[in-house]
Amino acid sequence: MKPSESALTMDLIPSLARLGWSPFFQMHLDNLSDGRLEPARVVGVRKNSFSVSQGKGSRLARVAGRLNHQPDGLYPVAGDWVVMTDHVISNVLPRKNVLSRGAAGRRGKENAQPTRAQVIAANLDTVFVVCGLDRDFNLRRIERCLTLIYNCGLNPAVILTKADLHMHPEVFTREVETIAFGVPVHLVSAKDGLGLVQLEDYLSPGKTCTLIGSSGAGKSTLVNRLYGKSIQLTGSVSETVGKGTHTTTSRDLIIMPQGGMMIDNPGIREIAFWDGDGGMEHAFADIERLALECRFSDCSHMHEPGCRVQQALIEGEITKDRVENYHKMKREMMYLSDRQHKTANRVERERWKTVAAEIKAMKKRRGKERVKL
């Protein structure tokens, strides 16, 4: 390590560490830089600008034009560690993990198949699924969110908020626990402060959490309550349809007084998957375990004799809605996985076509050279 490099980084390290800087990122920075470049974390993502921080305040930054032309996913998102050259983000450091989902290419097309991955946030320790105990409460949506989080290889926790609306909100906790094995379920109320202390455990210095859920679920209200003052705008839920109207429109990484960080997100309307591989075995561990006892190893759990899943359904061990949701997601995953394989094959074919063309051109050149001799 050059002296200039160590002096610079040593000075910054304590405040960077509070933002989650670790040897993993340091190694990647060292690979890229000669010691003059500084890292910063993306703390705000707006339409045309970013804010970045090194632990003390934040500053505006723009992205080097080159990054616009990178393949999908390498454009900075909230939580990314980036390399700065003055006020320009010149590189995104490799991510430890990302929360991403499938996004449809054309807007407003309901049920359109995802055509690209949308990276929501990067370098996360916990992803909270926030569900309001009003009309927002929906076990199937929680199942879907958990599958998405596992699919991204991340750690989930469920927050059931607006507990103040019920006399016995614990019944919801028990209901969620039947579909979320080993996932912590926290019952909270931003109104009267119930259960907030438990959430502070996730917010130790250097830790990053993010909140996902529908619009109006109560994500920003929770952030404000944990922060101790209103830093995020909050909205109202329509009485008639029981839905929020996208109060939060940008993604901000908030450095919390507890020491950790929280990324508040706009409400998610559709939870589409992008990766066709993994997640179901954790989110539906009960069904996958039962499936091992089916008579046929390739049982579709629809109508085969000796199907243990169907038996569990009849005996009331699992609910019809859960099994239907399982089948629906399984179909989506298979479609994605199939498409990924096709894309991989096509890429491979294209590569060989290029190689073959290069060989042909080389032979032609050699032929011409020989004629000249």
Ligand SMILES: Nc1nc2c(ncn2[C@@H]2O[C@H](COP(=O)(O)OP(=O)(O)OP(=O)(O)O)[C@@H](O)[C@H]2O)c(=O)[nH]1
């Ligand atoms: N009774 C009650 N209402 C709450 C609670 N938390 C949030 N709300 C209300 O729920 C509504 C929506 O809250 P927000 O925090 O803006 O919801 P959000 O999830 O951030 O919504 P988007 O930003 O649109 O995604 C507001 O009217 C809040 O006052 C709670 O604990 N109890």
Ligand SMILES: [Mg+2]
């Ligand atoms: Mg919000």
Ligand SMILES: [Zn+2]
């Ligand atoms: Zn079966």
